[in-house]
Amino acid sequence: MPAKTGAQYKEKLKNAKNNIYIHGERVDDPTTHPAFQNVVQSMADLYDLQYEKSEKMLYTSPQTGDKVGMTFYRPETIDDLIKRREAIQEWARLSGGLMGRSPDYLNAEVMAMGVANDLFGEDDPMFAENAKNYYDYARENDISLTHTLIHPQVNRQKAQYEQKDANVALHLVEKRSDGIIVEGARLLATQGGITDEILVFPSTVKKAGELDDPYSLAFVVPNNTPGLKFISRESFDNGKNTWDHPLSSRFEEGDAIVYFDNVFVPWEKVFVCGNSSICNRTFTETNAVVHMSHQVVAKNVVKTEFLLGIVLNLMESIGIDKFQHVQDKGTEIMLALETMKSHLFKAEHNAKLDKWGTMTPDFDALNAARNWYPRIYPRLVEILRILGASGLMGIPTEEDFHHEEIGPIVNRALQSKNMEGYERVKLFRLAWDLTMSAFGSRQTHYEYYFFGDPVKMGMTYFEQFNKEPYKDYVQDFLEKVKTSKPNYTNV
Numbered sequence: 001m002p003a004k005t006g007a008q009y010k011e012k013l014k015n016a017k018n019n020i021y022i023h024g025e026r027v028d029d030p031t032t033h034p035a036f037q038n039v040v041q042s043m044a045d046l047y048d049l050q051y052e053k054s055e056k057m058l059y060t061s062p063q064t065g066d067k068v069g070m071t072f073y074r075p076e077t078i079d080d081l082i083k084r085r086e087a088i089q090e091w092a093r094l095s096g097g098l099m100g101r102s103p104d105y106l107n108a109e110v111m112a113m114g115v116a117n118d119l120f121g122e123d124d125p126m127f128a129e130n131a132k133n134y135y136d137y138a139r140e141n142d143i144s145l146t147h148t149l150i151h152p153q154v155n156r157q158k159a160q161y162e163q164k165d166a167n168v169a170l171h172l173v174e175k176r177s178d179g180i181i182v183e184g185a186r187l188l189a190t191q192g193g194i195t196d197e198i199l200v201f202p203s204t205v206k207k208a209g210e211l212d213d214p215y216s217l218a219f220v221v222p223n224n225t226p227g228l229k230f231i232s233r234e235s236f237d238n239g240k241n242t243w244d245h246p247l248s249s250r251f252e253e254g255d256a257i258v259y260f261d262n263v264f265v266p267w268e269k270v271f272v273c274g275n276s277s278i279c280n281r282t283f284t285e286t287n288a289v290v291h292m293s294h295q296v297v298a299k300n301v302v303k304t305e306f307l308l309g310i311v312l313n314l315m316e317s318i319g320i321d322k323f324q325h326v327q328d329k330g331t332e333i334m335l336a337l338e339t340m341k342s343h344l345f346k347a348e349h350n351a352k353l354d355k356w357g358t359m360t361p362d363f364d365a366l367n368a369a370r371n372w373y374p375r376i377y378p379r380l381v382e383i384l385r386i387l388g389a390s391g392l393m394g395i396p397t398e399e400d401f402h403h404e405e406i407g408p409i410v411n412r413a414l415q416s417k418n419m420e421g422y423e424r425v426k427l428f429r430l431a432w433d434l435t436m437s438a439f440g441s442r443q444t445h446y447e448y449y450f451f452g453d454p455v456k457m458g459m460t461y462f463e464q465f466n467k468e469p470y471k472d473y474v475q476d477f478l479e480k481v482k483t484s485k486p487n488y489t490n491v
C-alpha cells in the first residue's frame with residue numbers, strides 16, 4: 001500500500017476503536033473527541049504533506065514499487081541521509097517542531113532495528129526475522145506508532161523484582177506456543193491511542209541480570225489489541241479557537257499511561273523475550289539511538305528556528321530590539337541554533353557505512369547535541385518569557401476583541417510599535433502558548449525528559465567520553481614546564 005493520506009489515517013483510527021480513556025471516560029472516537037480531534041487533524045496534515053511535497057517526502061519502495069514515506073528510508077549514502085533529514089524537517093516545520101512524536105521519530109527506530117536485526121537473533125533467529133519483517137510491514141503500510149519504555153515510578157532505589165508490587169510493571173506472564181501473555185503498566189506513551197500500533201522497548205539499563213529478565217521485553221502490537229488500555233492525562237487542548245491557543249489547539253499530542261491487561265502478543269511480533277542482556281544493548285548495537293538522535297536534532301533545529309522567529313518578531317513589535325541586553329538574549333538563541341546546525345552538519349558529513357551497509361551519522365556530534373539541548377531549551381524559553389514580560393499576560397481572547405464595548409479598547413490599549421492590538425496579541429498569544437500555557441510548560445518538560453533522565457544521560461556521556469587525550473595533553477604540557485623541584489623528604 002502506498003504512503004497514507006490524512007483521510008486514510010483518520011479513517012483507520014476511527015475504525016480501530018482503540019481503548020483510550022480520558023477525564024474518567026472511554027473515548028468512542030478520537031477523531032471527533034474534543035481532546036484529540038485537533039491533534040488528529042495535525043497528524044492527518046502531516047500525512048497529506050507527504051503527497052503535497054511528494055518529491056521530498058516519498059520514495060519508491062524496494063519491495064513493492066509503491067511510493068512510501070521517506071522517513072522510513074534506509075540511507076546508504078550521505079546524500080540519502082540528507083534527503084531523509086530534509087523530509088524530517090518538512091514535517092517538523094508544520095508544527096514549529098512542537099510535535100515531538102511526529103511519526104518520523106519511531107520510523108527511524110523501526111528502520112534501524114529492522115536492518116540491524118541480528119542482535120535480536122541471538123536468542124532465536126525468529127526474532128531477527130520479526131524485526132526485519134516489521135520494518136517492511138510498517139513502511140509498506142505507513143504505520144503510525146507510539147512507544148513506551150519506562151517502568152512506573154514506584155521506588156527508584158530498587159530493581160523491579162524488589163518492588164513491593166513486583167508485578168506492577170509490564171512483565172511476562174506466560175509463554176505459549178503461539179505467543180506470549182504480558183501484564184502490567186508502562187509509561188509514558190506520547191500520542192498513545194491516536195496511532196496505529198505501540199512499540200514496547202526497554203530503556204533504562206537492567207542491572208539485575210537474570211532477575212530483570214521477566215521485564216525485559218520488546219514487541220509491537222496494534223493499539224486496539226484486546227486488554228490494551230491507554231489512560232490519557234488531562235488534555236491541554238481546552239477547545240478554545242486557534243487564535244487564542246495557536247499551539248495547544250493543534251499540537252497537543254497527549255501522554256498516556258499504558259496498561260497491558262493480560263495482552264496476547266503473537267510470536268511474529270516479539271523481538272526480545274525475557275533477555276535483559278539483549279535489552280540493554282538494543283539501542284546502541286542496532287544504531288537505533290543514532291538514527292533517532294538524527295531525527296531529534298533535525299527537529300530541534302526547526303524548533304529553535306521557530307522560537308527565534310517568535311523572539312525576533314516580539315522584540316521588534318514593542319521596540320526593544322535595540323537594547324543591549326535584549327540583543328544579547330537574541331544572540332543566545334542564535335548561538336544555540338547555529339550550534340545545533342553545526343552538530344547536524346558534522347553528524348551528516350562524518351557519517352560512515354555501518355556493518356549492515358546503512359549510512360550512519362557520526363554519533364559523537366549527535367550525542368553531544370542530544371545531551372545539550374535539554375539543558376539549553378529551558379533557557380531559550382526563559383528568554384522569550386523575560387522579553388515578553390507583561391505582554392504575555394495582557395492577552396485578551398479573540399472574543400474580547402469582537403466585543404462591542406471592550407473590543408476597541410483592547411485593540412487600542414494593546415497596540416505595538418508596528419501593529420494594532422489584535423495583531424500584537426495574536427503574536428503574544430503564540431509566545432505565551434510556547435512558554436507559559438499548560439501546553440508550553442509541557443513542551444519544556446518534554447524537551448528535558450523525553451530522551452531519558454538528562455542526569456543519567458550526562459553520567460553515561462562522561463563515562464564514555466574519550467578523556468585520555470586531554471589528560472595526556474596537559475600532562476605533556478606540565479612536563480615541559482621548567483621545574484626546579486625542591487629536594488626534600490615528605491614527613
Ligand SMILES: Cc1cc2nc3c(=O)[nH]c(=O)nc-3n(C[C@H](O)[C@H](O)[C@H](O)COP(=O)(O)OP(=O)(O)OC[C@H]3O[C@@H](n4cnc5c(N)ncnc54)[C@H](O)[C@@H]3O)c2cc1C
Pocket residue numbers: 147148149150153156187188189190191255442445446449450451452453455456
Ligand atoms: C512529556 C513527556 C513525554 C514522554 N513521552 C514518552 C514516550 O512517548 N514514551 C516513553 O517511553 N517515555 C516517555 N516519557 C518518559 C521519559 O522517557 C522519562 O520521563 C525519562 O526517561 C525519565 O524517567 P522517569 O520519568 O521515570 O524519571 P525517574 O527515573 O523516576 O527520575 C526522577 C528524578 O529522580 C532522579 N533519579 C532517579 N533515579 C536516580 C538514580 N539512580 N540516581 C540519581 N538520580 C536518580 C532523576 O535524576 C530525576 O531527577 C515522557 C516523559 C515526558 C516528561
